[in-house]
Amino acid sequence: MDRKNLRIIFITLLIAFLFAASGYCGEDRDFYYRGVKAARAGRIDQAFSYFDIVLRSLYKANRYTEKALFATGEYYFLIGANREAKIAFRQVANDYPESITALLSLGYLFKMAQLEGKQESLESIKKEIIGFKQVSLLFRDSEVFKYLSAMNKKYKAVYYIDKVEIYIDGELFQEIPF
Numbered sequence: 776m777d778r779k780n781l782r783i784i785f786i787t788l789l790i791a792f793l794f795a796a797s798g799y800c801g802e803d804r805d806f807y808y809r810g811v812k813a814a815r816a817g818r819i820d821q822a823f824s825y826f827d828i829v830l831r832s833l834y835k836a837n838r839y840t841e842k843a844l845f846a847t848g849e850y851y852f853l854i855g856a857n858r859e860a861k862i863a864f865r866q867v868a869n870d871y872p873e874s875i876t877a878l879l880s881l882g883y884l885f886k887m888a889q890l891e892g893k894q895e896s897l898e899s900i901k902k903e904i905i906g907f908k909q910v911s912l913l914f915r916d917s918e919v920f921k922y923l924s925a926m927n928k929k930y931k932a933v934y935y936i937d938k939v940e941i942y943i944d945g946e947l948f949q950e951i952p953f
């Protein structure tokens with residue numbers, strides 16, 4: 776096991792222990808917003824731990840699950856744990872197919888497939904992105920989708936007739952031609 780995984784496990788166990796020891800029975804909402812607050816303060820390891828608690832909740836299907844799952848994918852991608860990032864992003868795309876987080880997850884999956892040189896995966900993900908929404912561009916050149924993640928990243932996805940561009944914090948992250 777490498778240092779990154781040990782660090783994640785340690786932080787998760789520490790936070791879980793502290794809350795269990797204090798008898799705290801907070802709701803998923805509280806953990807989610809603590810994670811958001813930690814992310815805004817730049818403490819992404821701590822934010823990840825809170826989002827992980829939300830995902831491990833007894834109430835698996837709550838209104839924070841999608842956002843917490845996407846945030847964990849972001850965290851894994853950021854630390855280079857691509858296997859875990861792929862699992863999280865694939866689950867977001869499968870469980871929330873109509874959500875902007877699904878499109879952004881597909882963008883991350885496309886990026887990782889590109890970096891790994893997996894041409895078959897690129898084509899498959901591209902088809903999913905094309906079919907993401909029936910975008911009506913009849914009277915305009917593009918359609919824009921925006922999202923602020925729990926990890927405090929600003930996303931913008933721009934659908935054109937022949938491509939999709941995904942921006943993170945104003946920087947072009949991925950361009951996917953059709």
